[in-house]
Amino acid sequence: MNFQWYPGHMTKARRQMQEDIKLIDLVIELVDARIPVSSRNPDIDELGKNKYRLILMNKSDLADEAQTGKWSEFFRQQGFFVVALDARRKNGMKQITEAVMEACKEKIERDRKRGIKNRPVRAMVVGIPNVGKSTFINSYAGKAVAKTGNKPGVTKGKQWIRLNKDVELLDTPGILWPKFEDQTVGLRLALVGSMNDQILNVDELAISLIDCLKRDYPGVLTARYEVDEQEENVAILYGIAAKRMCVGKGGEIDYSKAAALLIDEFRSGALGRITLDRR
Numbered sequence: 594m595n596f597q598w599y600p601g602h603m604t605k606a607r608r609q610m611q612e613d614i615k616l617i618d619l620v621i622e623l624v625d626a627r628i629p630v631s632s633r634n635p636d637i638d639e640l641g642k643n644k645y646r647l648i649l650m651n652k653s654d655l656a657d658e659a660q661t662g663k664w665s666e667f668f669r670q671q672g673f674f675v676v677a678l679d680a681r682r683k684n685g686m687k688q689i690t691e692a693v694m695e696a697c698k699e700k701i702e703r704d705r706k707r708g709i710k711n712r713p714v715r716a717m718v719v720g721i722p723n724v725g726k727s728t729f730i731n732s733y734a735g736k737a738v739a740k741t742g743n744k745p746g747v748t749k750g751k752q753w754i755r756l757n758k759d760v761e762l763l764d765t766p767g768i769l770w771p772k773f774e775d776q777t778v779g780l781r782l783a784l785v786g787s788m789n790d791q792i793l794n795v796d797e798l799a800i801s802l803i804d805c806l807k808r809d810y811p812g813v814l815t816a817r818y819e820v821d822e823q824e825e826n827v828a829i830l831y832g833i834a835a836k837r838m839c840v841g842k843g844g845e846i847d848y849s850k851a852a853a854l855l856i857d858e859f860r861s862g863a864l865g866r867i868t869l870d871r872r
């Protein structure tokens with residue numbers, strides 16, 4: 594499968610991020626909890642190397658809870674602060690502020706010792722496209738959309754959202770591009786919908802999803818589509834098509850329709866909570 598990116602956009606976004614990162618204390622990095630590794634761009638570790646780091650495992654409502662727990666532990670062991678999140682639920686946000694304060698406690702303490710009061714933590718949200726950055730910013734900022742910034746000489750051109758007395762957020766998120774050398778990472782990004790569907794071969798994607806499900810979530814396909822998981826993947830796709838009446842105009846089985854249906858049901862959570870990157 595051939596995945597394409599647009600180098601012009603990437604270079605510009607990266608340059609912007611290099612500039613923005615100088616202004617902040619904390620990088621809030623969103624990853625997709627269904628693919629916590631495949632949805633990361635490791636360049637952020639270099640770009641944010643002197644900053645405090647918080648990883649939000651977003652879309653955790655769609656991910657396997659046990660796997661989310663294991664991945665959270667894995668990131669914590671690497672020195673990140675971690676919170677599992679459903680960015681659409683606004684009531685999970687208090688926990689984020691607690692994690693932000695915890696992640697930045699050294700700085701807060703240093704300020705206090707120097708007699709500096711009321712200097713909020715400055716944070717920036719980063720992540721690959723579609724991971725939920727805007728949703729999160731909207732939920733987290735809530736009504737606090739009073740923007741500060743454009744203070745002469747200080748933050749020229751930058752807009753900050755003052756969330757409360759302790760935290761300020763840069764109002765534009767930093768876009769990271771997914772990075773993959775191997776096909777599996779590309780396929781997983783595609784499965785969660787982080788790539789333009791038009792450039793993808795849905796049949797191939799569905800077959801790779803069937804592989805993952807058979808291996809890591811045995812019984813799920815049988816329960817939903819009454820297929821025999823011992824069969825070849827193509828036969829399983831045929832079974833799904835037959836069960837869901839995915840047929841073409843002449844009444845023939847339409848594999849691509851069945852493939853699209855399977856992928857949609859995975860993305861919407863109808864197949865249950867599933868994590869593709871395994872820990």
Ligand code: G4P
Pocket residue numbers: 651652653654655678679680681720721722723724725726727728729
């Ligand atoms: P981005 O800024 O990083 O590009 O992502 P954005 O916030 O636009 O979110 C991309 C999609 O992911 C949106 O769905 C959004 O509703 C959904 N989303 C964000 N966070 C979560 C989460 O924690 N859980 C789940 N299940 N979904 C989440 P969409 O299909 O583009 O729009 P809509 O269907 O919500 O209208």
